[in-house]
Amino acid sequence: MTTFRIAVIGGTGPQGKGLAYRFAKHGHEVIVGSRAAEKAEPIATEIAERITSEGGSPVVSGSANADAAAAADVVLLAVPFNGHDELVESLAEQLAGKTIISCVNPLGFDKGGPYGLDVERSAAEAAAAIVPTASVVGAFHHVAAASLWSQDDYLDHEDVLVCGDSTEAKETAQELARAVTSRIGIDAGKLRLARQLEPLTAVLISINKKYKVRSGISISGL
Template identity: 50%
Template structure:
């Protein structure tokens, strides 16, 4: 399936993420690993993508063992993008544009979740990098004009995601995008992770400040030796 249909929803209209196959480009990196593990543990079929298929296949075997499942597999990025229903871009910022540009055909019509953070480090600490298009997500939108681009999972700790001894990951995930059906699907993927709550955070043009917030969280983590996230108040 390339998009959720009514048969993929629960009785209250919410999307059932276990009906989806989620591809994670950069699934061998820290953030990609954490998301893949949590979704696999939640019963979602996951394809780990990498530039090298063998590396992705080896990581997928490790994730299956760690999560106690058999529904994670590895593939090169092109296969991952082609065979998944929803594709998460968790690649390094330095290869963001090149990777997505090369996968435009495979990603046509698909929900793409960009969680890439353009960030730099110097002796003063982490800081957000300027992006000509406005944000990493907006760059993805320009590179993938026929995809349904959203932005999410920037501010959730990769360390906590990957630590399956932690039953819950206590944070909210802001989901941004102009396609409300697509953002609902991504919110459901966030909700599938115990303790995480997916919240619509506005249009894709607002992704920059959400990406930038990661620099603040890294500074907090370093200062207080924690794995900080965000929580939105006054929502049930």
């Protein structure tokens, strides 16, 4: 298995923490990133202690976002859409030339429930425009944070959809999907399709609320 050094920017949030746990549990080196190192370090310790209690030997650390991104081979963005562009701009130097995986969802919430925001470009496309030398893919949008932090060894009832314009970057994200679902992620097409994948998360949230479940995406026919 190919292993990576992965910076999870937004690693103190539920989605980032869950993905950091899954990656570290399955042999990848993980750096939990936050705006301040003192916020990231306790989360890194919590993840490491949990994996150790499960019999693993994790390599997990916590750091400020810029230091985490600079030290990593792959950078996963798991941050709120509000403020996303400003954060990516602040890390442009550290992100240059790297593989970036975006699981950011531009969502809104009102009395009618969740919905996809009407944006000019997807979060993944925005990251690609801000850091043009990076290889950006969209992935892991539809995996629930609670499922990622659950006791399940793998979320093998779900698929991870990956979109991007770089074949190599997509293959990296597809390989990382094994740490979550136990199987390779699915190539879902070009980066522009993040415009459809990101807001689809609102549909899953609505299903979860209606049926009291943690729904996911599963692709038939492959």
